[in-house]
Amino acid sequence: MGLDAPTLKLVGHGQFKRVNPKSDLFKVIKFHHVDWWCSDATSTQRRFGWGLGMQLVAKSDLSTGNTTFASYVLKSNDLVFSFTAPYSPNIEKSKESKCPVPWYKSDQALQFIASHGLGVRAVGVLVEDAADAHEKATANGAVSRLEPVTLKDEESETEQVVSEVLLYGDVVLRFVSGSYQGPYLAGYTAVASEPLSYGLQRLDHAVGNVHDLEKAVNYIAKITGFHEFAEFTAEDVGTVDSGLNSMVLASNNEVVLLPINEPTFGTRRKSQIQTFLEQNEGPGLQHLALKTDNIFATMRELRQRSSQGGFDFMPRASDAYYENLPAKVGDALTAEEYRQVKELGLLVDKDDQGVLLQIFTQPLSDRPTVFLEIIQRIGCMYERPGGGSAVPPVLEQAGGCGGFGKGNFSELFKSIEDYERTLDIN
Incomplete structure (x- = not known):
């Protein structure tokens, strides 16, 4: 599918005929994660973990040296939610923040929360090559929200490439690829917890x-x-x-x-x-x-x-x-x-x-x-x-x-x- 792709028109359920033309511009594997932005990540992740049966598997916050935001990652089988909330950007930082995602901006997060309240910021999709996906998407008119960034996991010596394009509103489609096999994004700290799932x-x-x-x-x-x-x-x-x-x-x-x-x-x-x-x-x-x-x-x-x-x-x-x-x-x-x-x-x-x-x-x-x-x-x-x-x-x-x-x-x-x-x- 390219710039001359046919325009899709709403015809109604009765008239619609399903056809799969195998037209993806890049290889898409599956959903990778959903990144929720909120004002209080600690309370929000506890409610979701208890209410849905998801276990805490990774985090990034003051305890890991991140003075930019608090973020907690929940998992149930192949379902992954992260909950991210900004710390005050006005508090003087005594040292450089160990923020695992260099693209995060507190003022942007605060504006998102003020406009939308609790909401999904990013729909993460696992692709074969996040840099290639970003290049092909933007070549076909996508609004770029994040140029490809390489994250490194020092412990496993693996890498992860992340990029983003606008999906709709303030929501982005986040492409993820690479050799890193952790529960979320490279640079987050793994958390040992008892297995939990309601199915x-x-x-x-x-x-x-x-x-x-x-x-x-x-x-x-x-x-x-x-x-x-x-x-x-x-x-x-x-x-x-x-x-x-x-x-x-x-x-x-x-x-x-x-x-x-x-x-x-x-x-x-x-x-x-x-x-x-x-x-x-x-x-x-x-x-x-x-x-x-x-x-x-x-x-x-x-x-x-x-x-x-x-x-x-x-x-x-x-x-x-x-x-x-x-x-x-x-x-x-x-x-x-x-x-x-x-x-x-x-x-x-x-x-x-x-x-x-x-x-x-x-x-x-x-x-x-x-x-x-x-x-x-x-x-x-x-x-x-x-x-x-x-x-x-x-x-x-x-x-x-x-x-x-x-x-x-x-x-x-x-x-x-x-x-x-x-x-x-x-």
Whole structure:
């Protein structure tokens, strides 16, 4: 995909035909991490660690000689979150700060927090070559936010290359590559801790909200080569009160999925996407979908901690929704699984390939902006070839199996509308 790439147009779910042209401009492997910016990294990482079942694996703060910011890294299997907060830039430094990332600027972080509150600053993606990714992205119109920087890990004598381009709003797409195999970025100090996981496996998709959907999608597709994976219009997913338009971009391997939403207008209530754009003071990352292989076990853990410093979830769907589920989903779930779906307040949908189980948290902080989605995908298994006798074939699940909950959007919107009625924002 180059400068003359075809323009992507919103046509609606019914008219959209999925095709994977393998058009990535550079090799993309998977999500690497998500970097959250906040005003208090210590308290924030403790809440996420307790509420989601993620263990502290690395840090950079005053105890490691970093007088610029405090940053803590949490991990659950292949899911990695970092929480970074600036120290006061006005405090006189007695010595040079041992800051592991030379591009960090406290004044920029303070402005980000003032504008957005708790939010995602960087979506990290593991690529084959971060310098090459940056070069090709900027050659195709990407706005550079960080020229390639080489970080060195003295203990392992390995290196890591990091670069960034603008994604949308104040969010950057961060490319990561190199020989360093640590839990996050080279230069952070590893932390020994007891293994902890409630079953969250990895980041499935990262969703952004923007003012102009087609403009944002075409920018991202042009700078990455990502192809369109799915799309939905207000007619597909809205209620009589509000709606949205959405398009999903995917890497060649369809492991990195980037849905983008825009608000629609002319309904009785303001679209929740418009509410986000107002409360976030512009485009930004709306939610992260965290994948588990056993949503029943994971949600029992998360529900148990909801009232103990964890996260609150959107209200359960109506009884009629659960009564109609077997007719919609069929025998993909057992009677016992249907019972647990209702008990835990999950939503269920399916496409022509698989089944999706999902549930959404309420907003994570003071503003009705960023939230989390917990999902499980069922079906779409295929055998990835191995590397001869030494590396046997591996059974894997195709990316995006079961879709993105199109059949649940109306029920979800009603839940969000009910929640927003409790807030003085419309």
